[in-house]
Amino acid sequence: MATPTSQETVFPPPLVEGGHTFGSVTDAICGVVEKPTSNGWKAAFTAALAGLALFGVSVGYLIWEGTGIWGLNNPVAWGWAIVNFVFWVGIGHAGTLISAILFLFRQKWRTSINRFAEAMTIFAVICALTFPTIHVGRVWLLYWAMPIPNQMGLWPNFRSPLLWDVFAVSTYFTVSLLFWFVGLVPDLATLRDRAKTKIAHTLYGMASLGWRGANRHWQNYERAYLILAGLSTPLVLSVHTIVSFDFAVSVVPGWHTTIFPPYFVAGAIFSGFAMVLTLAIPARKVFGLQDFITVRHIENMNKIILVTGMMVGYAYAMEFFIAWYSQSAYESFAFVNRAFGPYAWAYWIMVSCNVITPQLFWFKKIRTNVGLSFILSIFVNIGMWFERFVITMSLHRDFLPSAWDYYSPTIWDITTFVGTFGLFFTLFLLFLRFLPAVAIAEVKGVMPQANPHWEGYHQHSDAAHGTTAGHGDKVHG
Amino acid sequence: MAATAHNRATIPAQADAGAANGVFKIGLGLGVVGLAGVGGAFAVDHKQAYFSWLTAFAFYTTIALGGLFFTMLHHLVRATWSTPLRRAAENLAANLPLMAVLFIPIVIGMHDLYHWSHAEAVEGDPILKGKAGYLSPTFWIVRAVIYLAVWNVLAWFFRRTSLRQDETGDVGLTFKMRKMAPAGVLAFALTISFAGFDWLMSLNPHWFSTIFGVYVFAGATMSMFAVLALTALWLTNRGGLGNSLTIDNVHDVGKLMFGFIVFWTYIAFSQYYLIWYGNIPEETVWYKVRLENGWQWYSRLLAVGHFALPFWVLMSRHAKRNRLVLGITAVWLLVMHFLDHYLLVSPTLHDHGPHPATLWMDAAAMLGIGGLFVAFYARRFTKAAALPARDPQLAAALEYDNA
């Protein structure tokens, strides 16, 4: 057997740092919500509201005037709206991955970041959903996408990938919201029981549905949570798969290729984890949650970014290779045009940010450097937006050379996209202010003291019988 | 429960050598019988014999590659729970030298198997002419040598380092293997994809699919878990390690087997679905052959047998923990893995419908390669411990309570 010191290095370090007890975990996490509103939060919220206002104006004008205010042209009938839609949906996927897939794989390190990431999922999906909603032009007829009996006897076209999107993304939103809420219920009960004002007590009391921690309730709760995780895993894969079908079921060169479903899923996870880092690194500092969102969490996420970045790179390589291997003139042209045509600048931004810069995460020094991780995560966010842009711009040189055109966004394309960040951060800041950003009950559950068979308890009873055994220092182990 | 496992002084790790030797002898015997059958097949119809050989070769190579992947994945994600199963995976990967030798007939039969290897066929075909830089006999052989070399080096490195840890108990070796894993997985991903293109996809040299490499990988991993499940069942029963490995370890394999059934289905469906919907002749031709003239029954059986049936069976936690049910499912999945490769290879030769009369040749090749494969695999359990006995993570992995 190995020596104890080397044993420690083979196994990962503890998940919660700083020698916490159950009570201090509650205090630390609830404290964020219970403290008076900070000026930093107010400043950030004001900025976010300004972004939201910009979004409101852009969408208002779009509905008034029509989609002609965007830079769409004849070959490029899909512009930034689809790019932004796919971008935001992809961001959302890391949240589900952390909450569901890592849960199924018993990756306990997820507990500190899952609440945070699930919130990110829900708000990102809200941002995503706005684009298909507004891009239809006549927003007031959106209910036509639903199978509602009507006097025309018409039904939605179930053969259309855009209708699958309606079902996939709305199911995804609903299930993510339910999953998030189920996770929140015990923590809302904690806030209820700590509430100082009557209004807070009533509101948190209603939201927590009267949760009191009975074991019979926990039993059903844990089973439901496990099942939800099991359902969310195929769901999240299916959502980006169906998003990829928007492109891939067509016969457009550069879109119609069989690797699209897993390639989109890998890209979504890649971009989603980058966004989790972009949000979590400042938040842990501002709210003093470094004991819960540790460098180990950041390093693990960087590893996932590295792996999924490689998968995305693999897909780029396969697409290029098979485009040549197919000896189809159209396929080859589409890819050569991507890399060396008018949008070459976008293509190389994509490759640099998605394939090249993440390679720096091979080095442990960089993976564990919080500042560099933050910067590299932003690179990935940029790169993944450009990936969707590059894919969408396959349209600009279609089968008919006389129709070829160059797509440029108008100011309204830009303000709408920037505005969604206002929407996103408004919701996110409200979440940070009023709801526990770390899953309290779950974090307690992964602390060593939570295990009834923890050594500390045996030593403790020894201590009660007169032997001297310090159990305080055992909290770390 | 957990506390007692901690104090286990030494973990029994040596499989029953007598039982493993028995398997070795039976495997060797069956292998010789199968190879004799293959000899007969070559005498009767050498073209068909090459196709049968390729089917069986792909079947077993993918299983060995799955073992290599599992070993590297274990180190890559620094898993603890999979430690007791890692040796079996290493032993599977150690069959890759055998597969390298068994690849020789495919090189010899290249002209019977691959249409593009005929210079005169390429001459009259602009598409094949266009890709002759890649699909040329020389370059194809060079690539095959590279794939086999990469796999063998990786398999050798991970098994040798692991065996050395059995002797020294040096934790540093764990770190050494972890260091090697990322580069290994990367090399593996590229080689298995291009091997899939070269050996299977290029049977129909006009057809192409970007996901094909992932498809081969998905089948490889699923079938490897089926073999791992059977190995774990054997080790806990005849193998005499019932005190170290528990039904919890078997259950874990069952869960992963289930996961990769779903993954395979996802990849298979993605490929089929996009081609079905796109409906472009140069792509649909591959499925058209497989969905007409009787082949459609094989395809439907694959859909039901490789997905629907095992999916519903393994959904249940009880099924994954029941030795008999899990064992039967694992064997069934291996049959389906054969059907999968049979459908990849055979319709190229019999594009006007299935030819069941030649199935005995496929069976002979499966038995011939399979007998040797199982024999060498079993023999490794007599040579070294069946669990990585002195891996520092083993004790923690074995006290797992699979609630």
Added chain:
Amino acid sequence: MADRRTWGLLAEFENPATLLHAAERARDAGYKNFETWTPFPIHGMDRAMGLKGSKVGWIVLGGGLTGLAGALLLQWWTSAVAYPMVIGGKPYFAWEWATPVTFELSILLSAFGAVFGMFALNRLPRPYHPLDRIPRFRKVTDDAFFLTIEATDPKFAQAREFLEQAGGRNITEVPA
């Protein structure tokens, strides 16, 4: 001795280990209507209390099958029966194109089964509970571990003595 004005007895335990032990003793002593209350689920408590498995899974299965059948029926009927139209050269109905929506609706209704089934089995929402009157009990969502024996339990008469022996502290009578 079920007093109408008594809901039951509440006892506090120091940590998950002592609570688990007390629950095992309560089960072995033949108590039926007892419950443990904890800030997080405790591994092994279901077995310690002698509980049967959760039924949530069956509700999920029902939801999932309803979604599956409903989605297929909806797509087949609207596309092949109510208003058949050729679109994109695709058949009026084919399992291929019906797969995405069928999959999504199966998942959606399964998830409804999991969440609402869980709430229903737990009889939630429940705004008021007799335990709410005990100020100490508020710590149950923080760091306190409780065991209650309800007055309806046939062996309630010996409950106080039992809780004392099991190591319970601050044993309190909870009014109904």
